Amino acid sequence: MSGLSFAVVGAGIGGLTAALALARQGHAVMLIERRTGFSEVGAGLQLSPNASCILIDLGLGHALQRVVGEPERVVVRAIGSGKTIGEVAQGSFMRERFGAPYWVVHRADLQTLLLDAVRSQPGIRLVMGRKVETIETGPQGAELTLTTDNGLRETFRADAVIGADGVWSKVRQAAGMRALPSFRGSVAWRATLDHRQVPAALAGNETGLWLGSKGHVVHYPIANGRLLNIVAIERRKHPVEGWSAPGEAKALLSHYASATPLLKDLLGRVDNWLLWSLFDLPARVMAKDRIALLGDAAHPVLPFLAQGAALAIEDAATLAAVMPQSADEIPQAFSLYESRRLERARRVQAEARTNGRIYHAGPLVSFGRNRVMQRLGPQGMTERYSWLYDFKIA
Ligand SMILES: Cc1cc2nc3c(=O)[nH]c(=O)nc-3n(C[C@H](O)[C@H](O)[C@H](O)COP(=O)(O)OP(=O)(O)OC[C@H]3O[C@@H](n4cnc5c(N)ncnc54)[C@H](O)[C@@H]3O)c2cc1C
Secondary structure, eight states: OOOOEEEEEOOSHHHHHHHHHHHTTTOEEEEEESSSSOOOOSOEEEEOHHHHHHHIIIIIHHHHHTTOBOOSEEEEEETTTOOEEEEEEOHHHHHHHHSSOOEEEEHHHHHHHHHHHHHTOTTEEEEESOEEEEEEEETTEEEEEEEOTTSOEEEEEESEEEEOOOTTOHHHHHTTOOOOOEEEEEEEEEEEEEGGGSOGGGOSSSEEEEEETTEEEEEEEETTTTEEEEEEEEEOSSOOSSSSEEOOHHHHHHHTTTSOHHHHHHHHTOOOOEEEEEEEOOOOOSEETTEEEOGGGTOOOOGGGSOHHHHHHHHHHHHHHHOOSSGGGHHHHHHHHHHHHHHHHHHHHHHHHHHHHHHTOOHHHHHHHHHHHHHHHHHHHHHTTHHHHSOOOO
16 A cells, blocks of 8 residues: 655654554654653553553554553542542453453553554654754645754655644644643642552552542552552642652642641652643644644643543544545545544543542532542442543544
8 A cells, every 4th residue: 555654743652653553554654753762750641441442453452461550440538538438440340341441551661662663663764853843734745844952954744744742732833723731720749659668558459549629649550560650739829840840748748738647658758759730721723734633732631530641542543544545635634533533632621620620629519529429339430431431433
């Protein structure tokens, strides 16, 4: 098959998956990444069934199986009292109900695995240390200008461009969307803890979710149980400078001063906190002419539904599925892609924001929230998201 040629900008989880999915259909991909290496900061990622089924379809299931975990449940507790509020069924219930597992994984493991798959595809050329500066599109295709850190410039032509360049996407601007993401009043403290240091009460094969009016905390085992991934959300008026700024455990503990001793014990054992300010931007444009956007470039989303990477993976698979045989049909294919993705992305963004409000609710609303959780029970809590997890590429 004589395929089309694509420039995929950004080799994050979305860009790597898109390159792989397109190359497997016989298209030629130039995958352009501005970073010179792939050192992922230690942190975890939840891969719900809507994402895991796609990675399995791409042939990555066996490799993933060696590095993922599959928690049996989410245990939801109150930050102040430590009491269990409810549970969400995962493990075998998820797998049987949605036909694919709910996995947790170290981001570096997922990235390494995707990179290995990309490197073994002859149709993909991965170029590192090149930043996309400008994009021009016309009826014949697209032209990109790339620069290196030492000022070298080069141009590259392709039939179309896929912007997978993250929250601060340059390609999004080239697609005509000028609005920038907004800070949403929360900062994520992220860290990993050696499993030997995890308090025994929190060391099971489960995800912990702690809710309180000043923030919430999520933790789950990654790296075959060798590490506990911890994310503590702190509500704040202003974002922290830069990405992955180091955080002082003392400051986090004082924010969570009224937390139950078990949670304070856990948070106090960590000495490698990195801070990450949370932004989002309601999705409006996912395609224009010969440019398509995916993942955070298209729809930066708060992590309160654990769906940012999952959406990027869905986008990548959907893009590959709508791709035509002829370059002339790319603009129509891209608008079909947008019509299949936009509404779902917006819904996920809105649900993630709502989750933030529910997780951080004051006494009145949290009373009602807790009652609902108890009434629904573990499987009912999972079923609330059947629209999300039960995903098939149209
Ligand atoms: C605290 C936290 C927890 C999270 N937990 C989960 C979770 O459990 N499950 C989940 O599904 N999601 C989760 N997410 C969200 C998820 O991490 C992101 O949504 C996802 O990684 C986005 O992937 P991406 O490929 O779209 O973008 P990115 O991973 O940001 O990749 C973009 C890439 O583009 C490159 N780039 C940028 N500009 C250029 C340029 N001009 N030229 C060339 N390259 C460029 C960047 O260097 C980068 O490599 C979480 C996020 C946070 C903050």
